Amino acid sequence: MIGKFAIRDGKVDYAIRYVETARYKAEKAARRALFGQYRNPFTDTPEAAGIDRTVANTTPVWHAGRLFMTKEDGLAYEVDPETLETRGRWDYYGALKSETFTAHPRLDPETGELFFFGYEAGGLCSTDVAYCIADRDGKLVSExxxxxxxxxxxxxxxxTERHAVFPIFPTTADLDRLRAGGPHWAHRQDLESWVAIMPRYGKVDEMRWFKGPRGVSAFHLVNAFDDGDLVHLDICLTDTNAFAFMREAGGVHRAQHEIQGGLTRWTFDLTKPGDTFESRVIGPPGDMPRLRDADQGRPYRSAWYLTVNPQGGPRCRAGGRRSPSP
Ligand SMILES: [Fe+2]
Incomplete structure (x- = not known):
């Protein structure tokens, strides 16, 4: 679904509508569920075969005068910003070859370009990643x-102003597991993490690969920026996957409050050979960061994210009382 607050003349109106994906339309017509488990088409009914599975429910993205609803397992759907009607699946006038579009593209505040990627770009469980740029007019100029x-x-x-940075964390998909009716994602505590860095307007064969710690996980990055020949990457990092359903699928059984982590700065020195980098914790554990749009890819003074007091232990406060600290 997509919801909208419209603020006009001191009044606020709210509207909400379903994003009418192919999946939504098929199930509405059938008047029953046709699709099975999360990102496992082998659990679908026969009627669902060949129908786009995405529910386009992660992030609204504005670019070049268009509003998109995105989820990383499929292409974006364009939505009318006034009526919230779904206009249809967005493939850059047929130019985009990737089957998927990230829910977290990055918009350069000066050039107006949208930098994005799709993983499983060539199909379910493929290791293909598409790295793409749309210019300020919304035209796909690189894939x-x-x-x-x-x-x-x-x-x-x-x-950053000069680089594109791809972090790879070992929560993995496996086609045989899906065929057996299993979950899409399982965390692998034994596998190394990786970071790939390339000139943002360069070629993917210029990519350098850096080897990170085993078993770590992150969903969101706060920002990255250049500092001479250094690239800094600020990550909401945890020592295993913070989602129980993904770590337990990989045999990692730990209580939620035992998950360790912190806002972590990884620094890559591009003048040095090798695949190592520096790491230091710069803030308490947390996630869902929000950066000032103008700071995207630039050195920055502040950002915001959700955290808990790491000394406070597990806690759930019910009722309407407001907590004085984050
Ligand atoms: Fe996200």
Missing amino acids: QWFQQPYCSTIHDFAI
Whole structure:
């Protein structure tokens, strides 16, 4: 669904509508569920075969005068910003070859370009990743594919003024597991993480790969920026996957409050050979960061994210009392 607050003349109107994806229309017509488990088409009914599975429910994205609803398992759907009617699946006038479009593209505040990617770009469980740029008029001007080391959930990436940065964390998909009716994602505590860095207007074969710690996980990146020949990447990092359903599928059984992590700065020195980098914690654990749009890909002074007091232990406060601290 997509909801909208319209603020006009000191009044606020609210509207909400379903995003009418192919899946929504098929199930509405059938008047029953046709699709099975989360991102497992082998659990669908026969009537669902060949129908786009995405529910386009993660992030609204504005670019070049168009509003998109995105989810990383399919292409974006364009939505009319006034009526919230669904206009249809967005493939850049047939130019985009990737089957998927990230829910976290990055908009350069000066050039107006949209930098984005799709993983599983060539199909279910493929290691194909498409790296794409749409210009300020919304035209697809670049699409290059590369292979990631294993089929991971690349939920977010980052740009700097000169680089594109792709972090790879070992929560992986497996076709045999899906065929057996299993979950799409399972966390692999034994696998290394990776970061790929390339010139943002360069070729994917210029990409450098850096090896990160084993078993770590992140869904969102706060920002990245250049500092001479250094690239800094600020990550909401945890020592395993923070979602129980993904880590338990990989045999990692830990209580939620035992998950460790922190806002972590990874710094890559591009003048040095090798695949290592520096790491330091710069803030308490948390996620769902929000950056000032003008700071995208630039050195920045502040950003916002949700956190808990790491000394406070697990806690759930019911009722209407407001907590004085984050
Ligand atoms: Fe997200």
